[in-house]
Amino acid sequence: MAIVSINTHYEWAKEVKEFDETKAGVKGLVDAGVVKLPKLFIHPQRNDFNKSAVSLELPTIDFCGLESGVGGGGRRREIVEEIRKASEEWGFFRIVNHGVPLRVMDAMLDGIRRFHEQPAEAKMHLYSSESKRKVRFNSNVSLRELDPACWRDLLTCVFQDDTLDPEAIPLVCRKEVQEYAKYMIELRETMAELLSEALDLSSDYLSRIECMKSEALACLYYPVCPEPELTFGTSAHSDTTFLTLLLQDSIGGLQINHQNQWADVPPVHGALVANIGDLMQ
Numbered sequence: 001m002a003i004v005s006i007n008t009h010y011e012w013a014k015e016v017k018e019f020d021e022t023k024a025g026v027k028g029l030v031d032a033g034v035v036k037l038p039k040l041f042i043h044p045q046r047n048d049f050n051k052s053a054v055s056l057e058l059p060t061i062d063f064c065g066l067e068s069g070v071g072g073g074g075r076r077r078e079i080v081e082e083i084r085k086a087s088e089e090w091g092f093f094r095i096v097n098h099g100v101p102l103r104v105m106d107a108m109l110d111g112i113r114r115f116h117e118q119p120a121e122a123k124m125h126l127y128s129s130e131s132k133r134k135v136r137f138n139s140n141v142s143l144r145e146l147d148p149a150c151w152r153d154l155l156t157c158v159f160q161d162d163t164l165d166p167e168a169i170p171l172v173c174r175k176e177v178q179e180y181a182k183y184m185i186e187l188r189e190t191m192a193e194l195l196s197e198a199l200d201l202s203s204d205y206l207s208r209i210e211c212m213k214s215e216a217l218a219c220l221y222y223p224v225c226p227e228p229e230l231t232f233g234t235s236a237h238s239d240t241t242f243l244t245l246l247l248q249d250s251i252g253g254l255q256i257n258h259q260n261q262w263a264d265v266p267p268v269h270g271a272l273v274a275n276i277g278d279l280m281q
Contacts, residue, residue, distance in 0.1 A: 012039070012040065015038060015039065015040045016040060016141055016149075019038070019040060019139075019141065019149075020129075020141065022120070023120070023123075023124040023127035024120035024123075024124070024127075025116075025120075025123070025127070025137070025138065025139045025153035026041075026139050026151055026152060026153050026223050027116060027117070027120070027153055027221065027223045028120050029223075030223040030224060031120070034226060035226050036226060036227065037151075037225070037226060037227040037230050037231060040141070040148065040149050041148060041149050041150070041151050041230070041231045042148055042230050042231060043148045043230065043231050043232050043235065044148075054261050054262070054263050054264075055263065055264060056258055056261070056263035056264075058090070058092060058093065058094050058256070058263075058265055058273070059082070059085070059086040059089075059090055059092075059093040059094065060093065060094040060095075060096060060268075060271070061079060061082045061083060061086065061093050061094065061095055061096070062079075062096050062097050063079060063095060063096070063097045063098050063099070063190075064096075064097040065079075066079055066190070079194065080194055080197045080198050081198075083194050083195065083198045084198035084199075087195070087198065087276050090256075090258055091256075091275065091276045091281070092256050092258075092265075092273060092274065092275050092276070093273070093274050094265075094268060094271050094272070094273055094274075095245075095271060095272045095273070095274055096268070096270065096271050098187055098190075098272055099183070099186065099187060099190070100180075100183040100184070100187060100272070101183070102269075102270050104176075104179055104180055104183055105180070105247055105270065107176045107179070107180075108176045108177070108179075108180040108247065109247065109249050110176070111172070111173030111175070111176030111177065112155065112173055112176075112219040112221065113221070114172050114173060115155055115170050115172050115173045115219070116153055116155070116219075116221035118172060122172075123137050123170075126155075126170065129141075134157070134158045134160065134164055134165070134168055135155075135156065135157050135158070135164070135168045135169060135170070136155075136156050137153070137154070137155050137156075138153075138154055138156075139152065139153050139154065140152065140154050147235075148231070148235075150231065150232050150233060150234055150235055151222065151223070151225050151228075151231045151232065151233055152220055152221060152222050152223075152233050152234060153220075153221045153223070154218060154219065154220055154221070155170070155173075155217075155218075155219040155221075156216060156217065156218055156219070157169060157177055157181075157216070157217040157219070158214070158215075158216045158217075159181055159185075159214060159215040159216070159217070160214050161213055161214055162185050162213065162214070162215070164181070166178060173219075177217065177219075180217070181215065181217065184215060184217075184245060185215065187245065187272075188212055188215065188243075188245075189207065191212075191243060191245075191274070192206040192207045192212055193206075193207070195243070195280070206242075211242050211279070211280075212242050212243060216241075220233075220234070222251075222253070233253060236257070238277070238278055239275055239277040239278065240277060240278045240279065241277040241278070241279060241280075242277050242279045242280040243274065243275070243276065243277055243280055244274070244275035244277060245272050245273070245274055245275075246272060246273040246274075246275060247272055248265075248267035248268075248271075248273065249267065250267055250269070251267070252264070252266055252267050254267075254273070
């Protein structure tokens, strides 16, 4: 990791190094009983976001009846049009009746929670910021002082060409990750068809150019924060990829930017949130 320190108002690089060397993540700070937020995690603009969130109704697209319209008929045409409209106007939409069983989604959330709530010693061997590692655990700490770190831990599992060695996945959540990934790959194929059709292309266009052939599961965990008003779990960003399918837990906190306003996206049990990425845009 190459760390760039720009300012000297506190020993930022030293603080990053000390945090990284624990290999325990943000959960390690919580377990150690931290009561004051380390400067590394303080976001000066945090209070601006507290005041600006509004209530907006995210478009919800029901995939029920999708298969009855294979070939472009009936309900499928309606779903494609709903996706086109939501993608153009929002860049986000909620999906229900998507074919991923509720038990699989709930099990995935439980499995990831089990991983992150293990003792630090059980996770340390996976701690890395090396992007070449297919399975890695870290806190996604910022590399530049002007970008404060976020209060979260992250388990990443990268399926290159839809495959990942099962032995590389932590045993505590291996079964859940494998099953969830299987359904995500199936849903990915459906989304590739629908997005192709929404772009007035042949339904196999995005699949043929393999722009969504690999998947990265980003399994986020947000430990209880002693001073939540000073930091973010995830800072403002856009996803650089083609498509993100987000599974929320029941806690909430997700916001999206729509027409220059930040809007809350409350969780809906059993739903997924689709995010059109920069490359797709």
